[in-house]
Amino acid sequence: MTGAPLIVLVGPMGVGKSTVGQLLAERLGTGYRDTDEDIVTAQGRAIADIFVDEGEAAFRALEKEAVRSALAGHDGVLALGGGAILDPDTRALLAGQRVVYLSMDVEEAVRRTGLNAARPLLAVNPRKQWRELMEARRHLYEEVATVVVATDGRTPEEVTQAALDAVELKDV
Ligand SMILES: Nc1ncnc2c1ncn2[C@@H]1O[C@H](COP(=O)(O)OP(=O)(O)O)[C@@H](O)[C@H]1O
Ligand SMILES: O=C(O)C1=C[C@@H](OP(=O)(O)O)[C@@H](O)[C@H](O)C1
Ligand SMILES: [Mg+2]
Numbered sequence: 001m002t003g004a005p006l007i008v009l010v011g012p013m014g015v016g017k018s019t020v021g022q023l024l025a026e027r028l029g030t031g032y033r034d035t036d037e038d039i040v041t042a043q044g045r046a047i048a049d050i051f052v053d054e055g056e057a058a059f060r061a062l063e064k065e066a067v068r069s070a071l072a073g074h075d076g077v078l079a080l081g082g083g084a085i086l087d088p089d090t091r092a093l094l095a096g097q098r099v100v101y102l103s104m105d106v107e108e109a110v111r112r113t114g115l116n117a118a119r120p121l122l123a124v125n126p127r128k129q130w131r132e133l134m135e136a137r138r139h140l141y142e143e144v145a146t147v148v149v150a151t152d153g154r155t156p157e158e159v160t161q162a163a164l165d166a167v168e169l170k171d172v
Contacts, residue, residue: 004097005071005078006030007167010141011102012134013082014113016151016159020102021079023160028169031076035066035084042066047081064090071097085140094144100163101145106130108152 007024009017018034025032036047039062043050050059064087070078071093084090104112109130142148147166151159 003075005033005074005076006098006169007077007163008071008094008097008099009077009079009102010085010094010099010144011082012104012109012130012137012141014109015082015102015104016112016156017079017082017102019156020151020159020163021077023156024163025077027160027164028077031074032079033070033074033076034079035063035070036079036081038066038070039063039081060087063087068093083137085137085144091140091144097146098167099144099146100167101141101148102151102159102163103141103148104151106134109134 006028009021009024011017018036021034022032039050039059040046043062045053047059050062060083063081063084067080067084067087067090085094106127110127113126113130147163149159149163149166154162
């Protein structure tokens with residue numbers, strides 16, 4: 001498959017990019033791809049292990065390449081890792097794409113991610129870390145977004161429908 005993705009999902013970890021991405025792909029009858037999964041498959045290691053073994057900078061380099069490759073080689077729904085938009089080259093590549101920013105408030109974030117060890121950036125004091133993370137990133141999500149879809153108090157199915165309505169793509 002080649003060409004630009006139909007939809008690219010961005011937003012903080014735990015907001016539902018992977019869950020909603022798969023539902024969106026089903027509704028649109030297209031493929032689903034997730035850059036975190038691409039990295040895990042290529043490296044044969046969990047994301048958390050890459051962070052621990054090699055550090056965040058090494059992970060970001062792998063992520064940048066995974067996103068570049070997926071944007072060029074996937075025409076379905078693409079979910080990015082929550083920190084992918086930190087890279088300026090990645091943000092430039094997202095310009096002109098149909099980008100859906102899934103958003104949520106801090107309390108919803110803590111409820112969903114909790115103390116999940118698979119998300120190393122939230123391993124200690126998740127509420128404080130989530131706040132700081134969003135202060136640093138919110139404007140970047142907004143910068144790349146075509147539309148913003150709030151997920152608070154919505155089921156994954158409701159978020160999926162809201163995203164379809166927002167981008168005005170009809171499911172088949
Ligand atoms: N709308 C939602 N409401 C409640 N829980 C959700 C919702 N969307 C996702 N979740 C749950 O939150 C967690 C993180 O979802 P995930 O899709 O992995 O997020 P992301 O890929 O953005 O990190 C999972 O346990 C998932 O089942
Ligand atoms: O926000 C981040 O910096 C990260 C988000 C994670 O992906 P999800 O957003 O899918 O959880 C994963 O890429 C890694 O743990 C770093
Ligand atoms: Mg994910």
